[in-house]
Amino acid sequence: MLDTLASLGGGFSDILNPQNLLLIFVAGLIGTVVGALPGLGPSAGIALMMPLTFGMSQTAGLCLLTGVYLGTMYGGRITAILINTPGDAPAIITALEGYPLMRQGRGGLALGVSALSSFIGGTIGLAVLVFFAPVVAEYAIFLGPSEYFLLMVIGLSTIVLLAGDNIFKAVIATLFGVLVSTFGSDYISGYVRFGFTPELIEGIDFVAIIIGLYGLGEVFFNLEKRIVLNLGRPEFRFSDYFPDRGSLKTSFWPVMRGGVLGTSVGILPGAGATVATFLSYALERKLSRRPEKFGDGAIEGLAGPESSNNAGVPGSLIPLITLGIPGSGGTAIMLGALIMFGMQPGPLLMIQSGDVVWAMIAGLIVGNVFLLASNVLLIPVFINALRLIQNHLSSIVLGLCVVGAFSLNYDIFNIWIVLVFGAVGYLMKKNDYPTGPFILAVVLAPLTENYFRQTIMQAQGSWDVFVTRPVSLGLLIFLVLIVAASIAKKVVAKRRGDTTP
Amino acid sequence: MTVNTTGPGSRFKAVIGGHMATLGRAIMGLCLAGSMALVPVGSVMAQDFPGRGIEFVAGYGPGGGHDTLLRSMAKVIQSEGISDAAINVVNKPGGSSSVAMGYLNSHRGDAHYLMAATSSFITTPLMSNIGLDYSDFTPIARLGIDPELLVVNASGPYQSLEDIANAEKTLNVGGTGTGSIEQIVAVQLGEAMGKTFNYIPFQGDGNVTSALLSGQVDFVITNPGPVKDFIASKRFAALGISTGERVDLFPDVPTFKENNYDIELSLFRGVVAAGDINEEGKDYLVSMVKKLSQSPEWKTSYMEPNSVVPDFLGPEDFENYLEKMNGVYKKSLTDLGIIKQ
Incomplete structure (x- = not known):
């Protein structure tokens, strides 16, 4: 523990000079703006800044890149709340609860709460990164396809909560999501499904789908309705934007729970962060005393998932730093950056270049504070x-939306995808089909399918693995319990309904 | 860009039917009009090549293998003064590099474009209907190869190729994707040993490494990059390599051939230009890439950090090599049932 603190102190002494601090601050701002633009995420932000780092020292260069990376995570929520256009999967919940607040004239509050939640979630994640990185990494790699499969199924089970009133419509939306997710090459069988044009070989870009479904769909819908946003009168007083005591109290425990959920589930590679935000949302809704407010601007439904989303950022760096294994698109780019700076990501990184890594972690901590300040201001x-x-x-x-779609691959194909899903989003909204189940199916269905197939292949055809591996068994029992509980609740409710005419 | 524009349109209609078909056709039409507008009216080649900057085309996004290769090339070519032409790296991701192939093909006859070519350059045309293959392009050079290693967990029960050949149960083998060179090596090794391995495809090197670390697979077939530090720190052990001779990077690792398993198959990293380019442009590109591959800076900044084994092939040899690889992949993918005759 003392060693860790001493190393961290060394990292701080490396970066605490005016030049590096300014660099981190500017990088965070750039990241915020890049992240706020739909279609541009951490990968694009880091790739854009890479050439600037060439003349810099390792420490300064990495501070710049991690600053941008962290900044994009803060920026993603801005467009989700302001114009209902989430930039990535974890920001979908932010749009779901934040945009209704915006339309009620409480957009400033939504931005404030989400910035604060992001900060606290990020801090929890960073604490885990600093003190438990090696332990956590070994635990994360122990999990195999069977655990991932069950985790994805648990994620999919939250569809029930996002379904709205009409279960039949939710099922249709889910199945449509599954259909959309099957486009493109399937790395397990090697076949290309629905590869009508070469652009579809890698499937439909998920970000193009959400830009179309939420951003453009909302535009089409508003054109018809002529909705005017309630923005209130011009206000410049700081207190209107900083969450008041009441909202702080409502969001305290959701943020803490979200942070813990985000670090434990968000660390897992692939859809970890997405599953964590949906689980946090489901959890808060279950625990809430006013679940009917969810979907209509519930502060706790915004705060919890936002916290778990940002807790996953330092979490996803853990496998990268300790084992050289990137868990997400953003960390894959960071891996490239580390190599370009002449470092060797892998199990020896902390031994060979520990001082630079600690400086980078110190940069993340400072960047997180700067980002809270700049985002609130x-x-x-x-x-x-x-x-x-x-x-x-x-x-x-x-x-x-159009520029964002183009910037995904720098070609016009994704603009058509956005247009198609804009129409889909409009039709779904007009006819009351819930978009949550659709989007969750698009993200999780292919992962669920592939993890399941890997599980069975690895067990050479046997299904025993789900019960013989302890973590699998635990997850399976948990899954059975939540399903049983929700059925029992329905039955009880129905009996009561029968007895009271 | 004559990439089956009628084919997809009609299939789109067949699947979605009705009203969507009209929309689909309208979209296709607009797409076509858009891409036609981008094709230059006639490319005039200047007398002295290069008449303008050279564009390096990466078939994958920033941070991917193609992107890293080309950006490192551009950096060394400029810092070592190998060429004073302005070099611009352009990413054309999508369709497992088929978008980049279509893009390069739209500049047929123009030598100002150089594209990274790795295994997807062969496999994507074989596995899809893009209407192009390796023979539509001008091979410039193969810069090096990524050998395949057979790697086990150092604390596991199998510590030599013999242990693996004598294993009683069916062993689980990890590798990236299906139809990949890793799978082909696993299948060939199984045939040579008279065994069947249970090959499990993972998405990406990271997942393969994790699976071996936690003992979910018995061994993996992988490139050196993701595992070399684990080998250095003795958590993994490499038992065999797929090259003809032992390589400098792993002097103690025997080749499969030394163990009488006749397997010599590696990934390649090369560059190709558009089809039908003139001799002047081709000669310029070839000499530029050749000078690059001989520079010490290239070795220390790209080849060594990325564990690429230097094995340079000029245009003619590279062309023959591509033809051979196309045959290997075609046969293996057909045997695996991934492509139909």
Whole structure:
């Protein structure tokens, strides 16, 4: 423990000079803006900044890149809340609860709560990174396809909570999501499914789907309804943007639970962060005394998932730093950056270049503080900028969606995908089909399928693994319990309904 | 860009039917119009090549293997003064590099484009209907190879190729994807040993490494990059390598051939230009890449950190090599049932 603190202190002494601090601050701001643009995420942000780092020292270069990486995580929530256009899968919940708040004229509050939740979640994740990284990494690799499969099924079970009133419509939306997710090459069998054009060989880009479904779908829907956002009168007082005591109290435990959930589930490679946000949302809704508010701007439904989303960021760096295994698109780029700086990511990284890694971790801690400050201070700017463009909002959102779609692959194909899913989103909203189950199926169905097949292949045809591996068994029991509990609840409710006419 | 524009349109209609078909056709039409507008009216080749900057085309996004190769090339070519032409790295990701192949093919006859070519350059045309293959392009050079290693967990029960050949149960083998060179090596090794292995495809090197670390598979077939530190720190042990001779990177690892398993198959990293380019442009590109591969800076900044084994092939040899690899992949993928005759 003392060793760890001494190493961390060394890291701080490396970065605490005016030049590096300014670099981290600017990098965080750039990251926030890049992350706020739909379609541009951490991968694009880091790739864009890479050439700038060439003349820099290792420490300065890595501070710049991690600053941008962390910044994009803060930025993703801004467009989700302001214009209902999440930039990545974990931000979907942010849009689900944040955008209704925005329309009620409480957008500033939503931005404030989510910034604070992001900060606390990130801090919890960083604490785990600093003190438990090696232990956590060994635990994460112990999990195999059978555990991942069950985790994905648990993630899919939250569909029931996102379903809304009509279960039949939710089932249709889910199955449509499964269909969409099957496009493209399947790495287990090697076959290409529905590869009508070469662009479809790798499947439909998930980000293009959410830009279309939420961003463009909302524009189409609003064109018909002529909805005017309730932005209130111009306000520049800081207190209006910083969460009041009541919302802080409501969101305290959700943020803590979200942080713990985010670090434990968000660390797992692949869809870890996404599953963590959906689980946190489901948990808060179960625990809430007013579950009917969820979907209509519930503070705790915004705070918990936002915290678990950011807790996963330092978490995803753990396998990268300790084992050289990238768990997400953003960390894959970081892996490339480490190699370019002449380091060797892998089990020997901490031994060979420990000082640089600790400086990078110190940079993340400082960056997290800077980002909280700049994101809270920037809220009036965002809200008032939105007020200025309010009359042209549809055209501006449309423009952002098109540019975002183009920037995914730098070609026009994804613009058509966005257009198609914009129409789908409009039709779903108009006819009351829930988008949550659809999007969850798009993300989780292919993973569930592939983990299941890997499990059975690895066990050479036997199904025993699900009960012989202890963690699998635990997850399986948990899954049975939540399903049984929800059925029991329904039955009890029905009996009561029968006896009271 | 004559990539089966009618085919997909009609299949789109067959699947979705009705109203969507009209929309589909409209979209296809617009796509076609858009891409036609981008094709230059006529490319005039300047007398002295290069007449303008050279574009390096990466078939995958930033941070991917193609991107790293080309960006490192551009950096060394400029810092060592190998060429004073402006070099611009462009990412054309999508369709397992088929988008980049289509893009390069749209510049047929123009030598100002150089594209990274790895196994997907052969396998993507074999496994899909993009209407192009390796013979539509001009091979420039193979820069090196990524050998395949057979790696076990150092604390596991199998510590030599003999242990594996004598194992009683069916062993689980991990590798990346199906139809990949890792799977082909696993299948060939199984045939040579007279055994059947249970090959499990994983998505990406990281998952393969994790699976071996936690003992979920008995051994893996992988490139050196992701495992070399684990080998150095004695958590993994490499039992065999797929090259003809032992390599400098792992002097103690015997080749499969030394153990009388006739397997010599590696991934390649090369560059190709558009088809039908003139001799002047081709000669320029070949000499540029050749000078690059001889520079010490290239060795220390790209080849060594990425564990690529230097094995340079010029245009003619590279062309023959590509033809041979196409045959190997075609046979293996057909045997595996992934492509139909």
